[in-house]
Amino acid sequence: MKLQIIKNRKYYYFFSGALFLIAVLSLIAWGLKPGLDFTGGSQMELNFSASRPQVTEVQSALAPLSLGQVIVQPANNQDIILKFKAVSEDDHQKILSAIKDKFAVNGTAIKENQFDSIGPVIGQELLNKSWTMMLIATLAIILYIGFAFRKVSKPLSSWKYGVSAVLALAHDLIIVTGLFSILGHFWGIEVDSLFITALLTVMGFSVHDTIVVFDRTRENLSKFYSGKYDEVVNDSVNQTVVRSINTSVTVLLVLLALYVLGGDSTKNFTMALLFGIFIGTYSSIFVASPLIVDWNNWDHRLKKK
């Protein structure tokens, strides 16, 4: 059985285009919900051994401290997460004792499981750093692909493979980011530095996948470059498709185990990886290779004119 991936490419283009469009629209309309480490601010996670107070009770207990807006979220069964502006250590202790005074009664013990307070300057710096990281990673990967495919020049020059791989990569990253924009808008899921880490990992993985497919094209071209270019590419995709899918399946399986059984604090991270690696595998099969075929056709048409 042979998959006619190149022949049917307009369907895949359409599908990818639609996803891409939705992602871009969502990013324009809703943007991303930045996490604490980017915006700065404080987050406090408290555990109540017995009855947990109501949201409004907590807010009124903290009202005298003039913290500005305090967001109170119940979490798990006995936890409460408080979010407010960045505070000094003194204020932190005041907040803690205000809550303990009010609610640590009738044998309820209150434990502070986690406290982060991040100055707004630090957040801005982290954001800048993340952009730098993405930029450098993209450049490094373009350079690397150019290097890896330097020996392939017929009929398509090596840098065009590189650009196609990067286009497929951009497709993956935009769609994953778009998904988190939608998740952020409807379910309040935030984008933090772990998300950036996930994007970079997906970057590495997606290119990794694309390289395996292109590598096969490279080998087949050097072996029997007699057939039509699109047939050679289609054969190459077919020869590697089982490997691509199986590799992703094993990675997706472990990620799924992590998502279901792993800790809460890395759930969003795992989800970004899950989705990113899925879409990365899809694009290496159904987007990257069709792109090089179309580029080749385009070149031919230009030559004829």
Add this chain to the structure above:
Amino acid sequence: MPENHLSKFFKPGKRGRLRWVIFAIAIIFILTAFIDATGVKNIVAEKIDQGLSNIPLVSDAKIFPNLTLNPLDNTKRLGWSSIKQIDLTTYGLPYRLGLDLQGGAQLTYNADLSQIPVADRKSALDGTKDVIERRVNALGVSEPVVQTSMSGNTPRISVELAGVYDVNSAIKMIGETPLLEFKTENPAATKLTDAQQKQLDDMNLVVRKNAVEVLDKVKAGGDFAALAKQYSEDTGSKDNGGLYENVKKGQFVAEFDDVIFNKLQPGQVYPDLVKTVFGYHIIKLESVTGSGDTKTVNVRHILFKTKTSADIGIAPQAEWLNTKLSGKNLKKATVEFDQTSGVPQVTLEFDNEGAQLFADLTTANVGKPIAIFLDGTAISTPKVSEPILGGKANINGNFSADEAKTLAQRLNAGALPVPVTLVSQQTVGATLGQVAVQKSLVAGFWGLIIVALFMILYYRLPGVLAVCALLVYTAISLAVFKLFPGFTFTLAGITGFILSIGMAVDANILIFERLKEELRSGKELAKAIDDGFSRAWTSIRDSNASSLITCFILYWFGSSLIKGFALTLAIGILVSMFSAIVITRQFLLLVAKWKISKMKFLYHIKK
């Protein structure tokens, strides 16, 4: 013939060499697995210990060599310990867990270098880092990490305190390091007139009178806590009945400290008022825990604040001017006794630059006082009688011998060369981390099982071999994590490792798909294996390189938690390449010799 055996040993045939390689892999596996499964706080080690000591015959087997000391003649003798006697958790290295897993705090400070000349900023920042490091070490943190960085133009110091849960006192400890400054008289300072000074003194007499009255009530058997609630002016303790709990030595001002640690027994009230910079204190020692350096006390006090010039409507105009000389220039502080009077004094010895600065300072201020400030308070204001050129200064502040000693110690532990401010803190409780570790281990375990099942069901014989290789891979990676200097496990790092298990399979899959192709084209097994591997190698190399590049960038730029992820993933990828190319290949070559392996069924090849 022995010669024959020897020559076989050293010049093995092709088949013999393969056996040796497999043997070496087995040794590596056993060694690394032993490294992995030992060490303190190691769940696996505990389980193995438990399991082994429950098997009747095995647990008594004496297989562990053990040097025992013969008490009669003091010679060491080689003996054997049984499995039961060996506690795996006391051998080997522990896994190093990051802040998010074992709990702890990460503090980020801004260092204010604006007072320091540009050329000296780097050394001032490094000096501050050293001082904070010493302070943190005094907290008893096992492996504190203190790092400096420049963020744009802002110098940063980040402090990671693993296993510290009382972050509040840690922050105090770091922030309250003595800040040593030398100041000169400000000619423009507001001086109190004699009348104003008298007014202030009169007010303070009233304060003292009130304090004495309350002290009498306490002595007459009044309820200390209730009186503290009523009269104390210390807002921090007033509502608790004046109570401070778990007070360590050095936490409060010297006069207070001296009374509670040296002069009172639990339950006693100090019979006099104690005067400090804050005012008059009535002090009662409640209880004492521990002794020596770890001694802590619970103490109550009632504070009567003394009035300052601000209380009579005079804004405190800086009386003193900053100079360039600071704690940064301090080489060492020692306690000396004045040769004539025998009064203890603290002698400061400056470095070269400090000596020069001090010489200039004293030359310019002959006949005027120079103030030595500690943490913003003048502790000594000696008048300069003549220029001091020797690079030494004496602080003569009516100290007792003990006070002088403590001050010298604090100064030696480090005067902060520059002020620092806390700009961010991240704290994780211990339980949260433990739960996360446990959950991740469970997830990793099931992840491994699922992947193993998938590989065996889909690839059959090679799949089984790949799973064996995967086990070796897991053992090696975990050992590398333990042995790699400075490596710590973070939650993201565990994710990275579990992810790398999935990726480790990738190289195997690439090879097996190739192998199947080669077999389909009719090659015999051994040839197919060789060709399959060599063809798959370029793909494996090129594709993993891109992942390694992103890992490298993440490691270079990321915060410590992300560094953990990048490092685990990178180590995982490198070990996985080794495992696929060396280990799986050797396994396959070994199995290829077996007759049964000729069956195509075992490779899942459709004809």
